[in-house]
Amino acid sequence: MLDVTTIILTYNEELHIRRCLENVCSFSKKVYVIDSPSTDNTVEICKEFPQVEVVVHPYPGNQAQQFNWAIDHLLIETGWVLRVDADEYLLPELVDELMEKLPVLSEDIAGLEFKRRHIFMGKWVKSGVYPVAIMRMFRYGKARYDNRLMDEHLVLSEGQSVVFDHDFCDHSLINISDYCRKHIQYAHREAAQLVSETYHFYSGIQHPDAMKYGCQTMETRKKKSRYLKLPMFWRCFAYFLYRYILKGGFRDGKEGFLFAFIQGWWYRTLVDAKLLECKRYINSTNICTNTPEGQSEIKKYIAEHWNIFL
Numbered sequence: 001m002l003d004v005t006t007i008i009l010t011y012n013e014e015l016h017i018r019r020c021l022e023n024v025c026s027f028s029k030k031v032y033v034i035d036s037p038s039t040d041n042t043v044e045i046c047k048e049f050p051q052v053e054v055v056v057h058p059y060p061g062n063q064a065q066q067f068n069w070a071i072d073h074l075l076i077e078t079g080w081v082l083r084v085d086a087d088e089y090l091l092p093e094l095v096d097e098l099m100e101k102l103p104v105l106s107e108d109i110a111g112l113e114f115k116r117r118h119i120f121m122g123k124w125v126k127s128g129v130y131p132v133a134i135m136r137m138f139r140y141g142k143a144r145y146d147n148r149l150m151d152e153h154l155v156l157s158e159g160q161s162v163v164f165d166h167d168f169c170d171h172s173l174i175n176i177s178d179y180c181r182k183h184i185q186y187a188h189r190e191a192a193q194l195v196s197e198t199y200h201f202y203s204g205i206q207h208p209d210a211m212k213y214g215c216q217t218m219e220t221r222k223k224k225s226r227y228l229k230l231p232m233f234w235r236c237f238a239y240f241l242y243r244y245i246l247k248g249g250f251r252d253g254k255e256g257f258l259f260a261f262i263q264g265w266w267y268r269t270l271v272d273a274k275l276l277e278c279k280r281y282i283n284s285t286n287i288c289t290n291t292p293e294g295q296s297e298i299k300k301y302i303a304e305h306w307n308i309f310l
Contacts, residue, residue, distance in 0.1 A: 001029045002102055004137070005078045007070050009063055011036040013086035014045060015173050021049050023089035027098065029078050034070050042086075061309055062189070064145035064152040071144060082137045083154075087172045091117070094166035101164070110159025112137040113214050119171035120259045128249035128260050133163045135214040149193040149308065150186065151221075156212040176258075183267045188306035191274035194228070195302065196310055201295040232272045240265035274306065 006028040010017060017033070024031055031052045035043055036059040046054045055074065060066055067083060080102065084090070090098075094114060115131040117124060135143070135154040143154045172179065227235055243249050244260040252259070281287075281301055288294040299310045 002027045002098060003079045004028045004082050004098075004102075005030045005032065005074075005076045005080070005140070006082045006084060007032045007034065007067065007074070008084055008086055009034050009036075009066050009070075010038060010042050010086050011059065012038045012040045012042060014038075014041040016087040017042050018045050018048075020084060020086050020089055021046065021052060024082070024084060025049050025051055027095055028082065030076075032070065032074055034066060036066075062147075062149050062152070064147050068144050068147075071140075076140050079139060080137055081140050081143075084136065084168070085170070088168055088170050090114075090168045091166055094164065094168055097164055097166050105162075108159050109162050110139045110142040111135045111154060111156050111161030111214065113161050113163040115163070115167045117167040117169045118259065119169050121176075121255045123252065123255040125249070125252050125256055125259045127251045127256060128243040128247045128264075131167070132220075133214060135161050135217070136168070149196075150190040151193070151224075153213055153217045161214050180262065180266075183262065184270065187267060187270040187274055188308055190271050191278065192302050192306055192308040192310065194271070194275060195278050195298065199289045199295055199298060201299070201310070232276065233269060236265050236268040236272060239268055277305075278302070 004027065006024040008017075008020060008024070008031065010033055013020075021031065021033075028051070031049070033042075033046050033052060033054045035046075035054055035056050037043070037056045043054050043056075046052050055070070057066065057069060060069065071081065113133040113135045114137075115133050117130060119125075135156075138154060138156065139159065142158055143156045145152045146155050174182070227239065230238065240260055243264040244257065249256045249260040249264075278298070278301065282289060282298065285297070287297050289298065302308050302310060
């Protein structure tokens with residue numbers, strides 16, 4: 001076993017959790033499942049694995065806060081912490097790489113980044129966005145998530161990160177209807193994040209050293225900042241063309257088209273629609289956005305219409 005504690009956040013994940021646990025229990029000394037709580041058989045499945053401990057904690061509103069609560073309150077006795085989602089798993093090549101490299105890493109390496117492989121409708125979508133390296137493992141006590149509703153990332157308090165060679169898989173088994181419903185929820189969260197940043201009443205961890213993020217995180221956020229300066233709705237179509245044509249998403253057939261369309265065009269259009277909806281509400285009610293009272297009214301609107309509580 002590796003000197004690793006794995007933490008998994010769950011809510012009604014009976015479709016995925018057994019596959020995930022079979023994967024991480026093969027190399028983790030301890031596995032914590034932080035449940036929100038679920039109303040399906042997620043917890044019952046977890047009980048089949050002796051090294052898994054389920055901790056029920058009410059969902060605080062975003063995954064960053066839930067994970068940070070976990071690392072602040074759980075008994076973690078290993079040197080490393082791994083975060084995976086219930087619909088994810090590490091490929092055998094990445095596990096072997098961890099077995100080989102983890103025991104001999106220098107002390108200045110505090111974070112590990114793995115390349116994410118999207119499996120969509122049973123097919124590896126090789127073009128469009130792959131590979132994106134994400135920090136998912138860190139030395140205990142040296143990282144936490146920045147407090148964001150969407151696009152949250154681990155931030156190192158010291159040390160640096162390194163990118164490993166092999167992949168972990170993001171492999172959801174839900175159907176297209178549920179997949180789209182899930183992205184509607186994501187759109188609400190991302191729109192709320194953008195509105196709150198625009199009017200300066202919600203912020204995440206601001207770290208003075210950008211290199212404390214993963215190697216690709218800051219570059220990705222710079223690209224997103226440039227994207228947000230483009231005209232609404234047109235930018236969604238441009239992003240789809242970028243992923244599907246320029247980045248070669250068309251090479252992945254029907255699955256590649258659907259993946260690029262749903263994530264790159266439809267989802268991003270939905271985010272813009274929510275932003276437009278909120279702006280029209282602000283304009284129609286003459287809210288003064290730079291006052292506490294005005295910001296409170298915007299938060300109230302987001303809570304009532306998008307079920308996001310800031």
